[in-house]
Each structure stands twice: as C-alpha cells, then as structure tokens.
Amino acid sequence: LCLQLSYLPYLEIVLWLMLFAPSTAQDRIQILYDDQCNLCANAMRLVRWLNVIRVADFLPLSKNLETAAQYGIQPDDLYQNMHGLYQNRVFVGYDLYLLLARRNPLLWVVYPVLLLGKLTGIGPKIYGWVAQNRYRVSKACGLKPYALPARPAWKPLQYQRYGIITGVIVGFMLSTSLVYFETPLAKPAVKKTVQWYKPILLHTGLVPPNVFNHQDLSLGDKWVTVTRHYKDQPSQRVPFADAKGARLQYHLFDTLYFGNSLKWRRKAIRFDPVAFNQPEGLGYQYLLQLLYFDYQLHQAQAPTRYHIDVFASRATDVAIKDLDERYRAFKVYEFDFPVSAFETMEISQLKARK
Secondary structure (H helix, E strand, O other), X not given: XXXXXXXXXXXXXXXXXXXXXXXXXXXXXXXXXXXXOHHHHHHHHHHHHOOOOOOEEEEEHHHHHHHHHHOOOOHHHHHHOOEEEEXXXXXXXXXXXXXXXXXXXXXXXXXXXXXXXXXXXXXXXXXXXXXXXXXXXXHHHOOOOOOOOOOOOOOHHHHHHHHHHHHHXXXXXXXXXXXXXXXXXXXXXXXXXXXXHHHHHHHOXXXXXXXXXXXXXXXXXXXXXXXXXXXOOOXXXXXXXXXXXXXXXXXXXXXXXXXXXXXXXXXXXXXXXXXXOOOOOHHHHHHHHHHHHHHHHHHHHOOOEEEEEEEEOOOOOOOOOOHHXXXXXXXXXXXXXXXXXXXXXXXXXXXXXX
C-alpha cells in the first residue's frame, strides 16, 4: 500500500475530526453526583468544561434517584461516592474518574497519572478521604454552591451551524487541492485564478510536505576524511567519515553531527569545494571545529598535523546511467593543518558558526 505524502495534512484533518466527533447518547457516561455538595458540583463544573465532545451527561442526585435505583444502587452509597453508568456497568469513585480520563481526549495527559494511582492504591485512598470529608473541604475552601445549567436541546439552527462549518472545511480542502495538485477540477485556467491563495497557504504552513527534496538528498554528495599524523608513529584515521562517505563514530556526538557535519554538508552543496574550504571560507571554519575537538581528545599523544581530503560524487545526478560512474568518489580538494596553529588561535575562532 502506497500513500502519497502530500495527502498527510488532509488525513490529519480527518483523523482529528474523527477523534473529536461528538459521542452518541448510547456511548456517553452518565455521572450521578451530589448536587448538594459544593465540592462535587464545582468538580463537575470543571469536567463539563472539558466535556467538549460530550463523553458524559451529568445527573444530579436530587432529580435522578430513580435512575440509580434501576441499577440497584442504594441512596446511601450514592452520597458516599460518586457513581457513573456506562455500557450497563456501574463505575464508582476513583474508577469513574479513570474512565472519564480514558474516554475524553483532553484528559489523556492525566490518564497515566491516574492509572499509576490506581495501580499503587494511592489514588483511591486520596479519593476516599476527599469523599468522606467533602463537606468540610468545601467549607474550608470557601466553595460556593453551583448548579450545572441544563444542556439546551438540539435545534435546527445548530444543525445549520455544523453544516456551515463542514462546508467551510470541505471548501478549504478543495481550494487547496486546486492550488497544489493535479485534479480533474484543476484545469490551467482555474489554477491560474486561485494562485493568489498560494502565499496565504505558504505563510500558514499549510503546504504539502516535501520530504524528498533535492537539498536533503544531496547531503551525501560531498564529505571529508581527516587523518591524524604523528612524528614517530603511524598516522590514524579520525573516526568522522571514511573514503566512501560513511559516517563513523564521531557522528554519535550530537554536537558534531547536527552542529558541524550536517551544516558542512548542507552548505557545501551550494559552494565551490575549493573556495568553501579555504581559510577564509565557511567550510574551513566547520572543519577547524572538528580538528580542535579531535585534538583535545588526543592532545596527550602529541599529533603534529592533520590531513583533510574533500571528496565528492554524483550520486543524485539521475542523468548518469552508469551506476559505477555515478557513485564513484573522487577527491576535489585536500590540505594540511599544523597542530601548532591551535596555540596561536583565539577561542572565538573555534566557536560554532551559524
């Protein structure tokens, strides 16, 4: 199964709409709460504020004792712990809050904490203490009575509102497809008419992702190898890159990989390799940071100089049909750097460049 990457923004919109689609009446949690308790009523006020997709309905005990009786719940139990009815099951106390956090996407961030509290037994103990002392807590915190307003019944105007919102979303997706994609509706005259819309999309980030762009694919076209030389012992390859461009152990250091190697490779695409790596060039400054990093690690071994080779290939030139020629590495520049030069340099010269 192949998926066009350019479709991802639209799939995300669809997934978000599915995630936050309002729940059906059969799939909602019916919460029975003590509306005479200020703490309970204010807690339900917060839960209702987060009840954007309506995963729960709120039933005050003063008006719904008969509903509770249908499930065999005794009035005394109702006033000791909060109860919830969901899919013909009864959830009590802490388990009800755990269910709410699991069903409401806006509460998923606290679900792991609540689940940990359930597994350790700490959560139910805290809830039990608050439930037993809720009237004293309400008085101590100065909580005022609060009555949840009744949810208004659905009206035709509300259906019209959701229809308008759906129409705006569909219209936006359709107009965007006319700008970017080759569709049956996107005839040349139509695409030319809606081009004014493209800058708006660009400035809001609503553009098809360009993952396989030429610049990123060309990062492997140029690379450097570095050799450390000594006075009385064999030279050693610095574990930065080999002659074929493979990244070696130094790329495990994020400061070198992201702060040096990727920057050098990305900028080397646009510049002449000789001028780029001259002492006044930006590439030379990146290589200087690499050499100084290695020198600090091996200073005790007293290296005398570094030899740098700059390689290139034409791996991204699809016009070259001979693969051996296309992937052949060839040297484009080389130079030596004496270690003694570090002694005369200022630290500012070795800081990372943008």
